[in-house]
Amino acid sequence: MSSAAIQDIDLKEFMSDPYPTLKYFRKNSPIAYVPQLNATLFSKHQDIFICEKNVEIFSSVQPDGLMTKLMGQNMMRKDGDAHIKERKAIFPTVSPKTVKNFWKNHFVEKTNKIIKNIGKKSELEIVSEFSTQVSAEALKLITGLSGMTWMEMDRVSQGMIDGCSNYIGDPAVAKNCEDCTRSIDLHIDAQLKDPNLHDNPSLLSSQLDAGLSMETIKANIKLAISGGQNEPRDAIAGTIGTLLNNDSQLKMIKSGSKSWLQAFEEYARWMSPIGMSPRRIAKDFNYREVYLYENDMIFFMFGSANRDEEI
Ligand code: HEM
Numbered sequence: 001m002s003s004a005a006i007q008d009i010d011l012k013e014f015m016s017d018p019y020p021t022l023k024y025f026r027k028n029s030p031i032a033y034v035p036q037l038n039a040t041l042f043s044k045h046q047d048i049f050i051c052e053k054n055v056e057i058f059s060s061v062q063p064d065g066l067m068t069k070l071m072g073q074n075m076m077r078k079d080g081d082a083h084i085k086e087r088k089a090i091f092p093t094v095s096p097k098t099v100k101n102f103w104k105n106h107f108v109e110k111t112n113k114i115i116k117n118i119g120k121k122s123e124l125e126i127v128s129e130f131s132t133q134v135s136a137e138a139l140k141l142i143t144g145l146s147g148m149t150w151m152e153m154d155r156v157s158q159g160m161i162d163g164c165s166n167y168i169g170d171p172a173v174a175k176n177c178e179d180c181t182r183s184i185d186l187h188i189d190a191q192l193k194d195p196n197l198h199d200n201p202s203l204l205s206s207q208l209d210a211g212l213s214m215e216t217i218k219a220n221i222k223l224a225i226s227g228g229q230n231e232p233r234d235a236i237a238g239t240i241g242t243l244l245n246n247d248s249q250l251k252m253i254k255s256g257s258k259s260w261l262q263a264f265e266e267y268a269r270w271m272s273p274i275g276m277s278p279r280r281i282a283k284d285f286n287y288r289e290v291y292l293y294e295n296d297m298i299f300f301m302f303g304s305a306n307r308d309e310e311i
Contacts, residue, residue, distance in 0.1 A: 072219030089210035144202025157229035
Protein backbone atom coordinates (compact mmCIF):
# COMPACT_ATOMS: atom_id res chain seq x y z
CA MET A 1 0.00 0.00 0.00
CA SER A 2 1.41 3.41 -1.00
CA SER A 3 2.10 6.21 1.46
CA ALA A 4 -0.46 8.53 -0.22
CA ALA A 5 -3.06 10.23 1.96
CA ILE A 6 -5.94 7.85 2.72
CA GLN A 7 -9.28 8.96 1.28
CA ASP A 8 -12.43 6.92 1.86
CA ILE A 9 -15.15 6.99 -0.76
CA ASP A 10 -18.77 5.93 -0.87
CA LEU A 11 -18.45 3.23 -3.53
CA LYS A 12 -22.12 3.34 -4.53
CA GLU A 13 -22.06 7.11 -4.94
CA PHE A 14 -18.73 6.93 -6.81
CA MET A 15 -20.09 4.31 -9.23
CA SER A 16 -23.15 6.38 -10.00
CA ASP A 17 -21.31 9.73 -10.39
CA PRO A 18 -17.55 9.85 -9.78
CA TYR A 19 -17.10 13.49 -10.82
CA PRO A 20 -17.80 15.32 -7.49
CA THR A 21 -15.37 12.98 -5.66
CA LEU A 22 -12.74 13.42 -8.37
CA LYS A 23 -13.11 17.20 -8.19
CA TYR A 24 -12.49 17.01 -4.45
CA PHE A 25 -9.45 14.78 -5.03
CA ARG A 26 -7.95 17.15 -7.61
CA LYS A 27 -8.18 20.00 -5.15
CA ASN A 28 -7.31 18.28 -1.88
CA SER A 29 -5.63 14.96 -2.53
CA PRO A 30 -4.33 14.61 -6.11
CA ILE A 31 -2.62 11.33 -5.24
CA ALA A 32 -4.80 9.41 -2.81
CA TYR A 33 -5.00 5.87 -1.49
CA VAL A 34 -8.62 4.70 -1.60
CA PRO A 35 -9.19 1.64 0.64
CA GLN A 36 -12.50 0.75 -1.04
CA LEU A 37 -10.63 0.25 -4.33
CA ASN A 38 -7.36 -0.91 -2.79
CA ALA A 39 -5.64 1.44 -5.23
CA THR A 40 -3.82 4.75 -5.33
CA LEU A 41 -5.69 7.22 -7.53
CA PHE A 42 -3.91 9.87 -9.62
CA SER A 43 -6.40 12.57 -10.52
CA LYS A 44 -4.35 15.50 -11.93
CA HIS A 45 -3.68 15.78 -15.66
CA GLN A 46 -0.02 16.71 -15.21
CA ASP A 47 0.80 13.73 -12.97
CA ILE A 48 -0.96 11.27 -15.28
CA PHE A 49 0.70 12.82 -18.33
CA ILE A 50 4.15 12.38 -16.76
CA CYS A 51 3.70 8.96 -15.16
CA GLU A 52 1.77 7.06 -17.82
CA LYS A 53 4.81 7.14 -20.12
CA ASN A 54 7.10 5.80 -17.40
CA VAL A 55 6.17 2.16 -17.98
CA GLU A 56 9.26 0.85 -16.20
CA ILE A 57 7.57 1.93 -12.98
CA PHE A 58 3.89 2.31 -13.94
CA SER A 59 3.61 -1.00 -15.76
CA SER A 60 0.68 -2.20 -17.84
CA VAL A 61 1.65 -5.82 -17.22
CA GLN A 62 -0.84 -7.14 -14.68
CA PRO A 63 -0.76 -10.95 -14.65
CA ASP A 64 -3.14 -11.11 -11.71
CA GLY A 65 -5.59 -8.59 -13.17
CA LEU A 66 -9.07 -9.74 -14.12
CA MET A 67 -8.65 -8.66 -17.74
CA THR A 68 -5.55 -10.83 -18.26
CA LYS A 69 -7.09 -13.78 -16.44
CA LEU A 70 -10.39 -13.69 -18.28
CA MET A 71 -9.43 -12.47 -21.74
CA GLY A 72 -5.77 -13.48 -22.09
CA GLN A 73 -2.82 -11.09 -22.11
CA ASN A 74 -3.61 -8.48 -24.75
CA MET A 75 -1.41 -5.63 -26.00
CA MET A 76 -2.89 -3.15 -23.52
CA ARG A 77 -1.42 -5.29 -20.74
CA LYS A 78 2.09 -5.29 -22.22
CA ASP A 79 4.94 -2.77 -22.09
CA GLY A 80 7.81 -1.70 -24.33
CA ASP A 81 8.82 -3.87 -27.30
CA ALA A 82 6.17 -6.52 -26.68
CA HIS A 83 3.52 -3.79 -26.85
CA ILE A 84 5.00 -2.06 -29.88
CA LYS A 85 5.20 -5.33 -31.84
CA GLU A 86 1.45 -5.88 -31.50
CA ARG A 87 0.58 -2.23 -32.10
CA LYS A 88 2.53 -2.44 -35.36
CA ALA A 89 0.72 -5.66 -36.28
CA ILE A 90 -2.71 -3.99 -36.06
CA PHE A 91 -1.61 -0.71 -37.65
CA PRO A 92 -2.77 -1.80 -41.16
CA THR A 93 -6.28 -2.18 -39.64
CA VAL A 94 -6.57 0.95 -37.52
CA SER A 95 -4.31 3.50 -39.21
CA PRO A 96 -6.06 6.83 -39.90
CA LYS A 97 -5.42 6.24 -43.63
CA THR A 98 -7.14 2.82 -43.60
CA VAL A 99 -10.06 4.22 -41.62
CA LYS A 100 -10.50 7.09 -44.07
CA ASN A 101 -9.87 5.22 -47.33
CA PHE A 102 -11.31 1.80 -46.51
CA TRP A 103 -13.53 1.48 -43.45
CA LYS A 104 -15.35 4.81 -43.63
CA ASN A 105 -17.37 3.93 -46.76
CA HIS A 106 -18.38 0.61 -45.22
CA PHE A 107 -19.40 2.31 -41.96
CA VAL A 108 -21.50 4.88 -43.84
CA GLU A 109 -23.15 2.15 -45.88
CA LYS A 110 -24.03 0.08 -42.78
CA THR A 111 -25.29 3.14 -40.89
CA ASN A 112 -27.48 4.26 -43.79
CA LYS A 113 -29.06 0.80 -43.86
CA ILE A 114 -29.78 0.99 -40.13
CA ILE A 115 -31.34 4.44 -40.53
CA LYS A 116 -33.44 3.19 -43.45
CA ASN A 117 -34.72 0.30 -41.34
CA ILE A 118 -35.70 2.66 -38.54
CA GLY A 119 -37.99 4.39 -41.04
CA LYS A 120 -40.10 7.34 -40.04
CA LYS A 121 -40.44 6.75 -36.30
CA SER A 122 -41.23 9.92 -34.38
CA GLU A 123 -39.46 8.66 -31.24
CA LEU A 124 -36.33 6.58 -30.87
CA GLU A 125 -34.47 5.03 -27.97
CA ILE A 126 -31.09 6.06 -29.29
CA VAL A 127 -28.90 3.43 -27.56
CA SER A 128 -30.93 0.27 -28.07
CA GLU A 129 -32.44 1.19 -31.43
CA PHE A 130 -29.51 2.94 -33.08
CA SER A 131 -26.03 3.31 -31.62
CA THR A 132 -25.67 -0.28 -30.36
CA GLN A 133 -26.24 -1.62 -33.84
CA VAL A 134 -24.08 1.02 -35.58
CA SER A 135 -21.20 0.30 -33.24
CA ALA A 136 -21.52 -3.48 -33.48
CA GLU A 137 -21.76 -3.53 -37.28
CA ALA A 138 -18.58 -1.42 -37.48
CA LEU A 139 -16.84 -3.72 -35.02
CA LYS A 140 -17.84 -6.82 -36.98
CA LEU A 141 -16.07 -5.29 -39.98
CA ILE A 142 -12.95 -4.20 -38.11
CA THR A 143 -12.47 -7.43 -36.18
CA GLY A 144 -13.27 -9.59 -39.22
CA LEU A 145 -15.98 -11.49 -37.31
CA SER A 146 -18.60 -11.10 -40.02
CA GLY A 147 -20.43 -14.27 -38.89
CA MET A 148 -21.48 -12.71 -35.59
CA THR A 149 -24.82 -10.97 -35.23
CA TRP A 150 -24.75 -7.40 -33.94
CA MET A 151 -26.72 -8.51 -30.87
CA GLU A 152 -24.11 -11.15 -30.08
CA MET A 153 -21.33 -8.59 -30.51
CA ASP A 154 -23.01 -6.36 -27.94
CA ARG A 155 -23.66 -9.28 -25.58
CA VAL A 156 -20.10 -10.61 -25.59
CA SER A 157 -18.66 -7.12 -25.20
CA GLN A 158 -20.83 -6.34 -22.18
CA GLY A 159 -20.15 -9.77 -20.68
CA MET A 160 -16.39 -9.19 -20.81
CA ILE A 161 -16.67 -5.67 -19.38
CA ASP A 162 -18.77 -7.03 -16.51
CA GLY A 163 -16.22 -9.79 -15.98
CA CYS A 164 -13.27 -7.39 -15.89
CA SER A 165 -14.94 -5.25 -13.24
CA ASN A 166 -16.18 -8.21 -11.18
CA TYR A 167 -14.05 -7.25 -8.17
CA ILE A 168 -16.51 -8.86 -5.77
CA GLY A 169 -16.09 -12.21 -7.57
CA ASP A 170 -19.75 -12.86 -8.41
CA PRO A 171 -19.67 -16.44 -9.89
CA ALA A 172 -22.61 -15.72 -12.25
CA VAL A 173 -20.74 -12.76 -13.78
CA ALA A 174 -17.56 -14.83 -14.12
CA LYS A 175 -19.48 -17.70 -15.76
CA ASN A 176 -21.18 -15.36 -18.22
CA CYS A 177 -17.83 -13.79 -19.08
CA GLU A 178 -16.39 -17.24 -19.82
CA ASP A 179 -19.36 -17.95 -22.08
CA CYS A 180 -18.70 -14.67 -23.94
CA THR A 181 -14.99 -15.31 -24.50
CA ARG A 182 -15.83 -18.86 -25.66
CA SER A 183 -18.29 -17.45 -28.18
CA ILE A 184 -15.59 -15.11 -29.55
CA ASP A 185 -13.08 -17.98 -29.81
CA LEU A 186 -15.62 -20.07 -31.73
CA HIS A 187 -16.40 -17.19 -34.09
CA ILE A 188 -12.68 -16.63 -34.72
CA ASP A 189 -12.14 -20.36 -35.40
CA ALA A 190 -15.04 -20.37 -37.86
CA GLN A 191 -13.78 -17.23 -39.58
CA LEU A 192 -10.33 -18.77 -40.11
CA LYS A 193 -11.95 -21.16 -42.62
CA ASP A 194 -13.27 -18.26 -44.72
CA PRO A 195 -11.41 -18.23 -48.09
CA ASN A 196 -12.04 -14.47 -48.32
CA LEU A 197 -10.45 -13.79 -44.93
CA HIS A 198 -7.70 -11.61 -46.39
CA ASP A 199 -9.94 -9.56 -48.65
CA ASN A 200 -9.95 -6.72 -46.15
CA PRO A 201 -7.56 -5.38 -43.49
CA SER A 202 -9.44 -6.74 -40.45
CA LEU A 203 -7.78 -7.26 -37.07
CA LEU A 204 -7.89 -10.99 -37.75
CA SER A 205 -6.21 -10.79 -41.14
CA SER A 206 -3.59 -8.15 -40.11
CA GLN A 207 -2.51 -10.12 -37.07
CA LEU A 208 -2.30 -13.36 -39.08
CA ASP A 209 -0.20 -11.52 -41.69
CA ALA A 210 2.11 -10.28 -38.93
CA GLY A 211 2.63 -13.85 -37.72
CA LEU A 212 1.29 -13.34 -34.19
CA SER A 213 0.35 -16.46 -32.24
CA MET A 214 -3.30 -17.52 -32.19
CA GLU A 215 -3.39 -16.95 -28.41
CA THR A 216 -2.27 -13.34 -28.89
CA ILE A 217 -4.57 -12.75 -31.87
CA LYS A 218 -7.55 -13.95 -29.86
CA ALA A 219 -6.60 -11.85 -26.82
CA ASN A 220 -6.29 -8.70 -28.94
CA ILE A 221 -9.61 -9.32 -30.71
CA LYS A 222 -11.25 -9.69 -27.30
CA LEU A 223 -9.65 -6.41 -26.24
CA ALA A 224 -10.99 -4.66 -29.35
CA ILE A 225 -14.46 -6.07 -28.68
CA SER A 226 -14.49 -5.21 -24.99
CA GLY A 227 -13.79 -1.50 -25.55
CA GLY A 228 -14.63 -1.14 -29.22
CA GLN A 229 -18.34 -1.81 -28.78
CA ASN A 230 -19.46 0.18 -25.76
CA GLU A 231 -17.15 3.20 -26.27
CA PRO A 232 -18.45 4.15 -29.74
CA ARG A 233 -21.98 3.05 -28.77
CA ASP A 234 -22.06 5.41 -25.81
CA ALA A 235 -20.12 8.20 -27.54
CA ILE A 236 -22.50 8.20 -30.52
CA ALA A 237 -25.63 8.17 -28.35
CA GLY A 238 -24.16 10.56 -25.77
CA THR A 239 -23.05 13.13 -28.33
CA ILE A 240 -26.44 13.05 -30.07
CA GLY A 241 -28.35 13.22 -26.77
CA THR A 242 -26.22 16.09 -25.45
CA LEU A 243 -26.59 18.11 -28.65
CA LEU A 244 -30.36 17.58 -28.68
CA ASN A 245 -30.45 19.04 -25.17
CA ASN A 246 -28.19 21.99 -26.05
CA ASP A 247 -29.75 23.87 -28.91
CA SER A 248 -27.03 26.54 -29.15
CA GLN A 249 -24.36 23.82 -29.57
CA LEU A 250 -26.44 21.95 -32.14
CA LYS A 251 -26.90 25.18 -34.13
CA MET A 252 -23.11 25.62 -34.31
CA ILE A 253 -22.77 22.16 -35.84
CA LYS A 254 -25.65 22.65 -38.24
CA SER A 255 -24.30 26.02 -39.41
CA GLY A 256 -20.86 24.48 -39.95
CA SER A 257 -19.06 26.82 -37.52
CA LYS A 258 -18.14 23.73 -35.46
CA SER A 259 -17.60 20.21 -36.79
CA TRP A 260 -19.00 16.84 -35.74
CA LEU A 261 -15.44 15.84 -34.88
CA GLN A 262 -15.24 18.74 -32.41
CA ALA A 263 -18.55 17.69 -30.90
CA PHE A 264 -17.27 14.13 -30.48
CA GLU A 265 -13.96 15.27 -28.98
CA GLU A 266 -15.65 17.55 -26.49
CA TYR A 267 -18.12 14.84 -25.52
CA ALA A 268 -15.29 12.31 -25.04
CA ARG A 269 -13.41 14.84 -22.89
CA TRP A 270 -16.47 15.64 -20.78
CA MET A 271 -17.72 12.07 -20.33
CA SER A 272 -14.43 10.14 -20.82
CA PRO A 273 -15.70 6.80 -22.18
CA ILE A 274 -12.67 5.17 -20.52
CA GLY A 275 -12.60 6.71 -17.07
CA MET A 276 -9.39 5.21 -15.81
CA SER A 277 -6.36 3.12 -16.71
CA PRO A 278 -4.94 0.71 -14.15
CA ARG A 279 -1.18 0.27 -13.70
CA ARG A 280 0.98 -1.90 -11.46
CA ILE A 281 4.05 -0.51 -9.72
CA ALA A 282 6.93 -2.57 -11.14
CA LYS A 283 9.50 -1.47 -8.53
CA ASP A 284 9.55 0.78 -5.47
CA PHE A 285 9.42 4.45 -6.45
CA ASN A 286 8.99 7.87 -4.95
CA TYR A 287 6.82 10.36 -6.82
CA ARG A 288 6.14 13.80 -5.36
CA GLU A 289 7.03 12.55 -1.86
CA VAL A 290 4.60 9.65 -2.15
CA TYR A 291 6.19 6.20 -1.70
CA LEU A 292 4.86 3.65 -4.16
CA TYR A 293 5.73 0.01 -3.54
CA GLU A 294 6.15 -2.93 -5.92
CA ASN A 295 2.77 -4.40 -6.94
CA ASP A 296 0.76 -1.42 -5.64
CA MET A 297 -2.19 -0.73 -7.91
CA ILE A 298 -2.38 2.74 -9.46
CA PHE A 299 -5.46 4.09 -11.18
CA PHE A 300 -4.82 6.93 -13.66
CA MET A 301 -8.16 8.71 -13.55
CA PHE A 302 -8.53 9.89 -17.16
CA GLY A 303 -12.06 11.13 -16.42
CA SER A 304 -10.62 13.46 -13.81
CA ALA A 305 -7.64 14.63 -15.90
CA ASN A 306 -10.05 15.55 -18.68
CA ARG A 307 -11.81 17.96 -16.30
CA ASP A 308 -8.67 19.37 -14.67
CA GLU A 309 -9.25 23.06 -13.93
CA GLU A 310 -5.58 23.80 -14.60
CA ILE A 311 -5.70 22.74 -18.27
C1 HEM B 1 -15.25 6.31 -28.78
C2 HEM B 1 -14.47 5.31 -29.07
C3 HEM B 1 -13.24 4.90 -28.30
C4 HEM B 1 -12.62 5.50 -27.24
C5 HEM B 1 -13.00 6.79 -26.52
C6 HEM B 1 -11.47 4.68 -26.91
C7 HEM B 1 -10.57 4.97 -25.89
C8 HEM B 1 -9.45 4.24 -25.59
C9 HEM B 1 -8.49 4.54 -24.54
C10 HEM B 1 -8.59 5.74 -23.56
C11 HEM B 1 -7.54 3.58 -24.55
C12 HEM B 1 -6.33 3.48 -23.61
C13 HEM B 1 -6.75 2.75 -22.35
C14 HEM B 1 -5.64 2.57 -21.33
O1 HEM B 1 -4.54 3.09 -21.51
O2 HEM B 1 -5.89 1.88 -20.30
C15 HEM B 1 -7.88 2.66 -25.63
C16 HEM B 1 -7.13 1.56 -25.98
C17 HEM B 1 -7.42 0.72 -27.03
N1 HEM B 1 -8.54 0.75 -27.83
FE1 HEM B 1 -9.96 2.17 -27.79
N2 HEM B 1 -11.42 3.61 -27.76
C18 HEM B 1 -12.48 3.70 -28.63
C19 HEM B 1 -12.81 2.81 -29.64
C20 HEM B 1 -12.08 1.70 -29.98
C21 HEM B 1 -12.40 0.78 -31.05
C22 HEM B 1 -13.62 0.92 -31.96
C23 HEM B 1 -11.45 -0.18 -31.06
C24 HEM B 1 -11.29 -1.38 -31.96
C25 HEM B 1 -11.72 -1.47 -33.14
C26 HEM B 1 -10.51 0.14 -30.00
C27 HEM B 1 -9.39 -0.60 -29.71
C28 HEM B 1 -8.47 -0.28 -28.74
C29 HEM B 1 -7.24 -1.02 -28.52
C30 HEM B 1 -6.77 -2.23 -29.33
C31 HEM B 1 -6.58 -0.39 -27.45
C32 HEM B 1 -5.22 -0.78 -26.84
C33 HEM B 1 -4.14 0.04 -27.51
C34 HEM B 1 -2.77 -0.19 -26.94
O3 HEM B 1 -2.58 -0.91 -25.97
O4 HEM B 1 -1.83 0.38 -27.49
N3 HEM B 1 -10.93 1.27 -29.37
N4 HEM B 1 -9.04 3.08 -26.24
